[in-house]
Amino acid sequence: MSVFRPAALALALATALSAGAYAPQAQAANAPAVDIPYESFTLPNGLRVVVHTDRKAPIVAVNIWYHVGSKDEPAGRTGFAHLFEHLMFNGSENNPGEFFTPFKAVGATNQNGTTNSDRTNYFENVPTTALDMALWMESDRMGHLLGAIDQKTLDEQRGVVQNEKRQGENQPYGQVWDELGKIMYPAGHPYHHSTIGSMNDLNAASLDDVKTWFKTWYGPNNAVLVLAGDIDVATAKEKVAKYFGDIPATPTMAQPKVDVAAHTADSRSEMTDNVPQSRIYRVWNVAEYGAPDLDRLQLFAHILGGAKSSRLDKRLVHEDKLVDNISAGAYGSQLGSNFVITAAVKQGVDVAKVEAAIDEELEKLLKDGPTADELERTRTAVQAGWIRGVERIGGFGGKADALAECAVFMGDPGCFRESLKTLTDATPASVRASGETWLGAGKGSHTLVVNPGKRVAIAEEPAVTPTPFKTPKVDAQYKTTASAVDRKAGVPMPTSFPDLKFPQQQHATLSNGTKVVLAERHDIPVVQMSYEFRGGYAADPAGKPGVASFTMGLLDEGAGDLGPLAFADRVQSLGANLGASAGLDSNSAYLSALKQNLEPSVTLFADMLRKPRFEQADIDRVKGQWIAGIKQEKANPNALVQRVLPGLVFGTGNPYAAARTGSGTEAAIAGLTRADLQGYHDSALRPQDATLVVVGDTTLAEIVPVLEKHFGDWKAAGKSAASAAIPAAPAQAKPRVFLIDQPGAVQANIFAAQTLPSSGDAKTVQYDMANMIIGGDFTARLNMNLREDKHWSYGARSGAGGAVGQRLWMASAPVQIDKTGEATAEMRREIADYASGKAPAGAEEVDGMKKILTLSLPGAYETASAVMGTISGNVLYGRPDDYVFQRKAEIEAMTPEQVNAAAKALDPNGLTWLVVGDLSKTEAPIRALNLGEVTVLDADGKPVAKK
Structure with missing residues (x-):
């Protein structure tokens, strides 16, 4: 269970590009048509149901959204929606105990629940034969929850939520979004307080409050149920009516009016935290979810600071070298959205200088707009993100999420199509105009700077007694239908389950000795591949911890005839994702290519592996970023443990004593030379000892000639480094x-x-x-x-x-x-x-x-990525x-x-x-x-x- 902060991070463009999540996105005119076809119906009690059929796996994604979030909480009860999300995982009247138990018994995947400012959702993927069980469970907690909630359950989940709040605040910069919510929205605005709420309000929540909240918000008429996967609309109509039809509607609650709360003047504040470097957050309040301007602002943000070769990256990372990283994004919410620029200031650099450079680049883009080339590259990258995103039916950001989001916020499950059209039709002039409307003169922003220092807890306001609330009458239009379900008989568990299916693997060998393993997947027009080499950071040469990870991470910083910015532009223009990394025992290089751009994407992939530039200026720049990253690891408790604990267990000198982040030490990274990197590349990336795993929309007859053309004559330039023996850790007699x-x-x-x-x-x-x-x-x-x-x-x-x-x-x-x-x-x-x-x-x-x-x-x-990960593991361990x-x-x-x-x-x-x-x-x-x-x-x- 989780809560999003900042409130309501709409599944935005930047997320889609990096992780394949859904966002309303554009499709290039020559791109394959990739849609989410659906049918919908509404039960007499008001439950809206959306059905999408996808038969590629014997599973159904069950995703239910309730249109209630922290925006709906009365004063004195902040955090209530998220607390209630947790309470709904503690069983129901006819199935007391953990809600997860029946789902674990059928092998459910991607099961969770989340709350943000605007909605609460619950989702799981279940085997097709377990759909009745999942619908029984979801309907039982919708219609039969109150009798299962007692003081003990409330106290238990209150404690869990408070520890979730502590866990978030305990991270570096972990108090930022609580502070920004209060600053960006005035007292009384639904977004003024954080989704997770205050400790005082959580402590003040009573059992009566809980029951009133449930009876007000969690009825069928305030919910959308999406079923996606191995299902059709006829089956959905029969089963949903059977399990949900007899649940009475709740009151029809008015949604707050859209209130962007745009600022008219710039403002600024600072805070200190136990962090290694200053970080700048600059935030504007902008157009609400569903507004065409928000779609164009996502493009604007990507061009400004959402890509490796964006304007802010080019200026502040590559040219002026003022920051270690910088980003920009537009994040949609129901009542109003946020446009955010975040910059990690290099140690020793004046924060004011960074802010001035950001201002200059923003003003240039607002004045002149993006170039046609910038916009087209972004459009292609967005289209690729959309295609990758619709591979998944469920979980965070899958197709079921996209349909539910549109249905809840816009009343139209297919609202993403309007966003697609807006973004496809966007021009440099229209993108500039949207930027000027929301970020230009007279539209104020707030800048929050977090500086290194003592962490100071944000003072919480005392809890207040909420205004007495009388539940409105239920709208007479909603009716129930009779159900023959005997809930006292318990959960209907399946007696059979689908068989495991794993793609058949095909094999070939390239002229350079590389073994090729192919698993065909033709559901989306994407081909993925991972070149797997033995080695990894456990094999880092003595005195050079981090050289494997650093070298692999530098491969996409320019290759062949392209410098780092030109290389990033080329990747974006192809709609490709590629990179390289080191693991404990292996190095790998990854490519995800659109089928239509497979050949040129493999060309770029081959250049990255065979012809990295390792320019000294790039080495020096990345060194600074890398060392700043190590300092950030030391400030983060979980990353810190990953750095320190292996050495304590395995002992000094053992190859496995290396930090499990693979990042090495500040001194070792600072001392690396170009010769070290080239030498490591030449000795570690040995194609004759490697395996290339390919998964996706291709065949062996099609892909092998492409791979042979670009890799067949590749031979290792250096001698193989001696494989480091992994001695056993010394026995430990006492703790x-x-x-x-x-x-x-x-x-x-x-x-x-x-x-x-x-x-x-x-x-x-x-x-x-x-x-x-x-x-x-x-x-x-x-x-x-x-x-x-x-x-x-x-x-x-x-x-x-x-x-x-x-x-x-x-x-x-x-x-x-x-x-x-x-x-x-x-x-x-x-x-x-x-x-x-x-x-x-x-x-x-x-x-x-x-x-x-x-x-x-x-x-x-x-x-495909799940299949590829399993095959890569089989290769590494000889399975x-x-x-x-x-x-x-x-x-x-x-x-x-x-x-x-x-x-x-x-x-x-x-x-x-x-x-x-x-x-x-x-x-x-x-x-x-x-x-x-x-x-x-x-x-x-x-x-x-x-x-």
Whole structure:
């Protein structure tokens, strides 16, 4: 469950380009027509239903949006909509207990709920045979919830939400959006307060408040249900009427009027936080969701600061070198939207100089508008983002989300088509005009600068008593229909499930020795590929930590005849995504190409791999950005742990002691030379030892000649670097405890770690199952204890990443800082009781986790990227093509005895504990536990001398 901040981040252009999420986007005239066809109907009780058929996988996305968010909260009850989202996951009258339980039993995927300023939604993908179960569950909490909510449930979820709030505020720059909401919208405006609300208001919420809120907002007439995937409208009509038709409507609540609250003058404020560099946030209030101006402002933002070669990037990153990164975006909301520029100021640079440069670039674009070339490149990139986005039926930003969003905010599930037309028809003049209307003279912005310093908590206003509220009468037009569903009989669980289907893999070998693996996927006109090389940051040469990641990250900073900006322009003009990165044991280069632009995209991909420029000016620029990124990692508690904990577990000198961020150290990165990068490239990227995984809209006969043309004569330029042996970590006879100070932190981040055998070990799947019991799922023991029972944490989990050598297993829990000692003790008890056999996994518990891991598989490979990731893992670990089937069979056959035997690999006496938090509040309770020797470390993992 999550809450978006800032409020109502409409699935915007920048998100679509980077992650393939939905946004109302343009289609180039010569692009393939990619639409979301749908049919819709409305029940007599007012429930609007939208159906989209997509038969590529035997799953149905169930997505329900309630038109209520934090904008609808009365004074004194901020955070109520989000609190209620959590309450609705705690069971209903006819299915008490965790809402997740039946879904876990059928292998649901992409299940969650979110709240923003304008709406609350719940979604899950279920096997087709489990659709009745999902509709029964969603309808039971819509029509039969109140009897399941008691004071205990309210107190529990209140605590969880408050820890979610602490978790957000505990991140670097984590208080920014609370502050900006108050500044950008006047008191009394629905957007003045944050979606997550205030601690005081959450504490003041009563059981009566909860029941009134539910009876007011959560009826069928205030909801939209989208069913997308393996379903048709006739089936939907029958099943939705059966489960939802007898639920009475609730009052018809008026929506607040559109109120952009545009500023008429610029303003400015500053705050301090425990961060390594200043960050500038400049915000305008702009046109509401659905307004054509907002679509054009998304284009304007992308041209200004939404691409690697945008105007702000070119000026402030490449030319003046004033910032480490900068971005611009337009984020849509129902009553009014935000246009935001964010800049990370280089250390030592005057913030005022950065602000002045931003002003100059903005004024130029407002005065002259974009060039025709800038607009066309952006249009192509947007079209590509749209095509990639419609591959997914459910989850965040899938097709079901797009249809629901349009239906809720515009009353038209196909509203995205109007946005497509607006953006397709956009001209340089119309984009400039929209910018001038909302960002020009007389339209004020606010600039908030966060500077390094002491974190100062934002003072909360005291809770006030809400104005008494009388529920309006229900509109007489809404009627119920009789239902034959016997809810006392319980949830209708399926008795059969779809079979796992995984694309057949085809094989070839290029002239350079590279093995090609192809999995065909023809549902969207996109071809993806990943060139997989052995190596990774575990193989970084001695004294050069980070060289693998740095070199791979620099490959797309210019290649062949194109410098970094020209290369980025070319990528954008093709609608391609490409890049390279290093993992623990491998390096990989990635391309996602539109089918229509496959040949030129592969040409660019080949240049990136074979002819990186490694210009000294680019190396120096990226070094500065990289080192700033390392400093940011040290300010973020989770990233900090990823840097420090591996070295504590594996020991100095072990290749796996490297920071799991792969970023190296400031000193090592500063010392890298062009010769280091070229040498690493020539020795590590060896095509004769590599595999190229291809997934998408192509055939072996079509793709191999293209690959042969561009890679067939590629030979490694350097000698192969000796493969670093991965020695076993030293055995640990007793627990060790390490503390890192994070002054002002409102949470403690608790980690416990040890090693497990390699991913190639014969018992790997058994270890994975043993982990599922303790912390591998929402319903696992650690989370049910620390979140659902104690409500000290927003979430506790455990897991081990894949590795050629020993795997690093970690259990983690961010907890409210006054519960540091108690939470650590609970984590140790859970692990010890499980590993020792005092609290073994039972047959029912093991069976539940088996279902989660196996029944979810038919829906797990909906996207080409999911297929590609699995095949790449098979390549790295030497697994056969049918490994997904072998693993499924092994899980299905596993016994509780095998699971409990594997659990003995978890050694409570061999744990390394690391706690990051305010030392003045964590050290004493941790020492009082007597877990083991306690050492205080700095952010580099070095012992801090005792004062």
